Structures are given as C-alpha cells and as structure tokens.
Amino acid sequence: MTTPAAKPLEPSPRVLLGPGPSNVHPRVLSALGMPLVGHLDPEFVSLMDEMQGMLRQVFRTENPLTLAVSGTGSAGMEAVVVNVIEPGDKMLVCVNGVFGGRMVDVAQRAGAEVTAIERPWGEVFDPQEVEDAIKKVGPKLVGIVHAETSTGAHQPVQEIARIAHDHGAMIAIDTVTSLAGVPVEIDAWDIDAVYSGTQKCLSCPPGLAPVSFGPRAIEAIKNRKSKVQSWYLDMTMIGRYWGSDRFYHHTAPINMNFALREALALVLEEGLDARFARHALNARALATGLKAMGIDYVTAEGHRLPQLNCVSIPEGVDDLAVRKRLLHDWNVEIGGGLGDLKGRAWRIGLMGYGSRRESVTLVLAALETCLRDSGVSIEPGAALAAAAEVYAEATTATASA
C-alpha cells in the first residue's frame, strides 16, 4: 500500500493584500521551520516567558494572564467569552459586521442571554447608544469589535469601556485585525479581556490567538460557579501551564510559538509607534491612488483602518473576475466582501510586513489594468502618480522635521 512520492509542495509566491493572512517576514518563516523542542523543555518554557513579556508590550498591558491560545483568532474570541460568561449571564454585543455577529453566536452557545445592538456595516458605534443599551440590559459583559475585518471600521473603545465600568459591566474587545497595526492600549483604556490573531498585523501565519485578561475578568473567572464549558480553552488551566506551575495542559504548538516569538520580536524592534506610522502612510498612499481611480471607501470617514481598506467595487465591474485575474496574472490576493458587502466591496489589506510601498504600487497598477479592461474610464498612471506624491510629501516632512 505504498503510494508514489507526492509532488513537492510549491505554493505560488502570493502577495497577500486581503483581510489576512498577510505575508510573513523571512525571519518568521525561518523560525517556524526550526527543529522543535519538547513542550516542557526548559528552552521552550523560557521562550514562553519571553513571549508573555513581548505580548504584554504589544498589548500595552501589565496583565499577568497574557498568552497565546493554541487556536486561531476565533478560538481567542471563544476563549474570552466562555471564560468570562456563565450560563444565564447577560451580555451586550455590538454588531456592525461579521465578527460582531460571530460574537453573538459564540455567546449564545456559551449560554449567555445576549442582547445585540446593530449599526449599518461600515459605521461605528457611538458611546451614547451603547450606554443606553447598557442601562437597559445591565450586562455582565459588553463585547465590541475594535477592528471589524469585514468592513474596515475602526471602533473607538476607550469611552465605551469607561461607560461599561460605570454601570458595573466588563468590556471585551476584538483586536484580531487591529493589534500591531493601530494603537491598542489595554491598560490605558481599561479593557477587561481582549483577543487577537497572529495572521494580520503581527504578520505571523494563522494558528495562535494572543489573549489578555485584566483584574475584573480574572476575578469573574475565579468566582465562577460552573466549570468553563470548553476544556481546551479553560484559561485557568492554560494559565497554570504558562505560569510558574508549568502544569501540563495540552501539547503547545511549538513551531507556531517559535514563529510568533519572532514576529513579536520584529514588531518590538521596529517599535509600535513607527509601525503605526508606517501602516498609516501606506494606507494614505493607497487611498489617494484609489481615489484617483474613482474608488470610494465603504467605511465611514474618520473610522477607517489603515490596514484594511474596504472599498466599493465600481459599477459594472465583475468582482470575482477581477479577483481571479489579480491572483492569476499578478499573484495578488485581495479580499471580497462578506455578508451584506458580498459582490459590492473589495477588502485591500496592508498588514504588518505587507504594509509596504511596493504592495501599494503593485495593487494600484494591477487594479488600474483590470478596471480599464472592464471599461472603467481611468486616466493612465493617475493612481500611481497620486500615490507617489503621498510618499514624496512624507519624505519631505520627515526630512524637514
């Protein structure tokens, strides 16, 4: 029953400019492919300690319970919800895209009595409407998406956190797409629980979910009357493995942790502020170029994530045909719309390692060709010229600063 040798794996050299995964720095790939050590090896244990320190820096928190859950960002969402929520608890979820909706589903499965408030996709919530809902519902936990991957909306959360606490509620935020791309200030904003993913602005392959729990959440977990419904995501047990006990829970994904450690090191070597500025600059160049082609954003002005640009597909242009061609002719992946935005929007990601001038230039040039071939009237080269001007201005500003 021997089978012939499999074909060698030769993935095409994709330029990943969709909603994630993003491209990964060679140092991260190299760390990923290193020979592994055991999950209780002193070398791995000290790597876990180092990673916890790095994750705290990136989340800007002192929370002891800060670590990487052994699953993707959605496992992080579930870990936050099932640990903080007990059956019958009230939870308020703010829904303005796919991931808010997912949080409702996850919370209901955890036995929460969920109230959802909604905003049209692409908009953000106003603190006042959240306060009204909190007053009405009296939730234990408010869940809100800081960076809605389905719309590119950037939700301010600091004021909402204050309001939640004023009314005795906790707040959990989704930073899957925001972490390391725009400021995330867990302690300064007084966030009780947060989760993220590795495959967006951290530019590590998907597979781990950084999480952090603050003092109120820890207290809630300690005072639970029921066991956490998920054994795999029970933070108390996972915390005992990451903590000084080193109590065996499950076999950690060693190589994925190697990769995340390296990705975090790259983030900290660059510096968070420099990284945010880089994301902002490249997004500005992209937006200026897109505007020159007559392409508009779906997301409300002033609330756009630089790392995820959700834009309207011009009238008469075939969504799928363009995306297929981008992939086939240029190896460029951009994302389609989800849910309400299916067929109506593209999501162009400039995340982490992928947020570079060459990415902006390539996607603008390729899109211009596709759109002109689709009959959209565009002045040749206008998008690239407009983007180039943004970079030139930025260079001048830096030089004169």
Add this chain to the structure above:
Amino acid sequence: MTTPAAKPLEPSPRVLLGPGPSNVHPRVLSALGMPLVGHLDPEFVSLMDEMQGMLRQVFRTENPLTLAVSGTGSAGMEAVVVNVIEPGDKMLVCVNGVFGGRMVDVAQRAGAEVTAIERPWGEVFDPQEVEDAIKKVGPKLVGIVHAETSTGAHQPVQEIARIAHDHGAMIAIDTVTSLAGVPVEIDAWDIDAVYSGTQKCLSCPPGLAPVSFGPRAIEAIKNRKSKVQSWYLDMTMIGRYWGSDRFYHHTAPINMNFALREALALVLEEGLDARFARHALNARALATGLKAMGIDYVTAEGHRLPQLNCVSIPEGVDDLAVRKRLLHDWNVEIGGGLGDLKGRAWRIGLMGYGSRRESVTLVLAALETCLRDSGVSIEPGAALAAAAEVYAEATTATASA
C-alpha cells in the same frame, strides 16, 4: 519604544524520545516554513482536498467528514465529544490513564451524564466489562482511548465497537498516539468518531487534530436539537469549509496544514504496513536492551505500544536528575510519568521519524551511563549488544524471506 534586536532563536538539537512531540522530518520542516497563500486560495483549497484523501488513507476510512481540526489533539477530543453529545446525553468513558480521565472532564463540560469505568493504569479493558457497563448505563456514546499516552497501553477496540453497536451506542476512540504507529482501521472496526494529533507518529509539529466521523455520528449531529456548544469546533460549519461549499469559517492555519500534508505524504510513501513494522522492530530492540539493564515495563504484556514504552524507574534512581542529565549531556528528551506514575515511570517514545535504530542506540547508551552512575549494577554494553542482536536477527529474517 523601539527595543534592541531579539536574540536569534536557536533551539537545541533535541532528540525527542518522549511521549511527543516527536522529531520531524526535514521535508516537513521545510513545508512548514514555506511562504503562505490565502485560506481561500485555489491552491490551498486543492491542498485541503489532497489532505482529506491522505487522511482517509491513514485512518483507513471512506468517511467524507475527515479533516484536520485547527487545534491540538485535545481540541480533537473536544470536537468529537461536543458534536456527538448533547446536554443530558449518557456517555460511558473507559478510564485507564490520563487521557480517559480527560475525556470524562470534557464530556461533563459538554453536559453529558458521564459514567466512568476504571482499570488500573497500564492495563486494558476487557470487552466483557465494557459490555456489562453498556448494559447498565445505556449510553449514546462510548469513549475509549486506543493508545493511552500516559501508560503506553494498547487497547483493542474492534470487539468493543461491535458490542457498543449491538446495544445501540456509538463509539469514539482516541488515536492521538496510535495513528500511523500501529494499525488504526476506522472502517473495518466500524468506529463512529475518532481524533488524533499531529505530533506523535505522524511526526508533524503539534497544532492540528485529524478527526473523522462515520455515518452514525453524522446522523446524530444532523439530528441535534441544540447548537454545538463550541462555535470553533462545530463540525458542521467546519465541514462546510472543507467541503465543496468552501464556506468561510475561520482562517485555517495555512503553514501547519502545509506541514501535515507533507507528513502524510511521507507516511503514505513509506506505506502504513512498513511503518508499523518499523515501529515494532525498534520497540523490540529497545525493550530487549532495557531488559538487559533490568528495566521492566509498567504496561501489561501483550498490550504495549511500540511507539510509547512506559517503563519502571529502577529502585534508588532519581527520576528528575536522570531526565535533566539526558537532556543536558545528550540532548535526549524522554518523558516522566503522569498522575499515578509520576516519579515511578519513564515514557520512552519511538514515534514516526524518531523510530530509528540510532534513537534506540542513543537512548540505551545514555541511560546505561546514567543508571550506572546512579549505582545500578549493569554489565557494560549488555543493553547495546542485546539491541544489536535484535536488528541482526531482523536483517537475517528479511534476507531469508
């Protein structure tokens, strides 16, 4: 807030001869470190199809719902339990080690009414006692560990599967440590649900959990009255992503799937029967060598897994000191005892890529030095000579066959 460059990651070249993770073939590491593609990229989608075919071959099943869950083996256990079980369902769990015990915990958290039957650690269950319990309990599902990683016990399950079905129950088995090391015959044994891990005899890093669900389990999932409590592990939704729908669920761990595909290819290139024979031969050599040093097995004779050798620590030998020295002086990792066997047993794994003559030779030689230094009386070189004889006999037998 830029920090200086992190030290390069340089894991020591461990020889992983514990209960897993095992060492990984260079081809698998190389696949792991390849530049990634998107999770809906046509190339990834066809890789998923290829992997499903390979997983079916390795599990020896035709089950359509056969895929890799995006978590470690314990996530696979939870995926099986929470999908098949609904709150209030009766489940019978056979416990003769850590992982049977874990299944009880997972099932209780899923709301099952659990009955556990127990056997001393290192022993296996007799079909008769399982039948007696099934008759008494009338469970929906019987859970049993095919290869108990904490004791090295190899549990026959075919007869128990027949009995379960005779009494209208389903059977789920844990093959985390057995898959690709000893025969696992999902269809021939008529198993309803099975999970495994990647980091044992598949010799892929930890991080994914191969699972397969047969027709009865699928039917039970279809007829559920309640939602699966875990969104992340909801097999119906995950199946729609792996199936022809390609319905987005979560972002698959791309690189871990690259690695598992390569690991599966290696298994099939070698051939399952040849792989089982290799595991058996190396375990025989190890056992013979250990016997020459006076070291006995904890596990009942006739029910020992060749890939996980659970042996008694000789009187007067310091468990931790020896394991530390093996790691420090030879880069060799072996496992300590868990639970009841803590401090009393070692677990020596010869799994997948690690099941090789050089592993056997190295661990015997290093152990001999450690034991002699601990005052155990051993004839110098006797263990290595005994092992060498096993290999010589095997060569003769092959040559004359």
